[in-house]
Amino acid sequence: MISSIITGFFFLYGLILGSFFNVVGLRMPNGESIVRPRSYCPHCHRTLAARDLVPILSYMWNKGHCRYCGNPIPPGYSVMEFITGLLFAVTYQVFGLTPETGMVLLFISVLVIVTVSDLAYFLILDKITFPAFFAILILRFFIHPNESYESHLIGAGLGFGIFYIIAMFARGGFGLGDVKLFAVVGLFLGWPRLLVVIMLSTCLGTLFGLLMMVAGRATEGRKTAIPFGPFIALGSVLAVFFGYDLIDWYWSLFW
Template identity: 45%
Template structure:
């Protein structure tokens, strides 16, 4: 039965990943996530069920709108697929526990802010604040050890990025700062530091590649949110093993 549950959560993740694309695209613009229904941005045709099957629709339609032939970005099915895989990974790690609920909500948040930050260079408070409130409540029922570690992690995550923003005179976005407050609630003090380190390394490498590839100037803004999301996801599932490996390497 475990494999059945695993497949179920992966499929559910694919479905929710499609919805998270909508949330990440509409909330920053102040639009409803319900109306209007999903439609092609070019010809404005309302999408039907055959257009909305996660990942498969993109493959079967050749990445194009059925009506006008406009290209559909590969980014959208990629986020659906990632959500499905990560939901399955969460179940594999935690089973049916309170921490599993924390995990899928954390994944959901990270997918949404990744879409939002890539498209608009913005991580809205309307997304962050509801998740923060839910995570505070969940950490009461699924506390870290010790219980106050989540709140210290939140303070440290917020404080470090706020300090970076002050020193760099705006080099760090407000959304990134508040996002690390939420990440701290999930990871606690030590793993928040690990997540920041991993995110910074990934972001640095990605930034160099983007600058070289697109030949843009140093002042061209590069979204940090997706790399925070990737680094935090790696840390959430494997941070303790990474920390143990690093400690053994040093001592």
């Protein structure tokens, strides 16, 4: 009972923060302030009232349209809010009220912001990955329940090193923003689960690319840009919750 109430709080907390992460991910790449102006409709630029800003519910009340000009609002905002809420709730369910829960919430927050900005602008900002890296570098020294601190440092080095080399050879298509994100991911997860993220994100990214080609969105000879950041984020989230299970399963295939 108490556990369900706390889970509900984590969900709400994630919903509200998810709404804030949308704003950060969409405004920061433009150099806009995160707090001013207040949120506005992208079509008619009317400042939104408090009742227009309730995560998910406003979207449902207004049936996905701006209350002032009637233009459709992209559902992406609500989807990201919901995903953030869900991930926060699952984090509590899996890790309980532990320091690692705080760590995972921080990591998920970074991943959500990165996903929003990469989807919207093909950008992963240093302004996000650098502070995240140094915060995790310090916090992981004290909180590392699954891996040694060294494993986390090796993860950071591997994540950066492997993808820095790839980015050097694959001119375009794989940006330095992705490289720095992999450094953050490796630092957070430690090197064994970093390998899981590399497997998952490249497989999911390739699969998605193939599906897009089959769907005829990608025309031959022309590169259709697909941001890779969201796949790194998706792989990372899966590795947070299932990383060690996936590693065990993988080894069980050989032993």
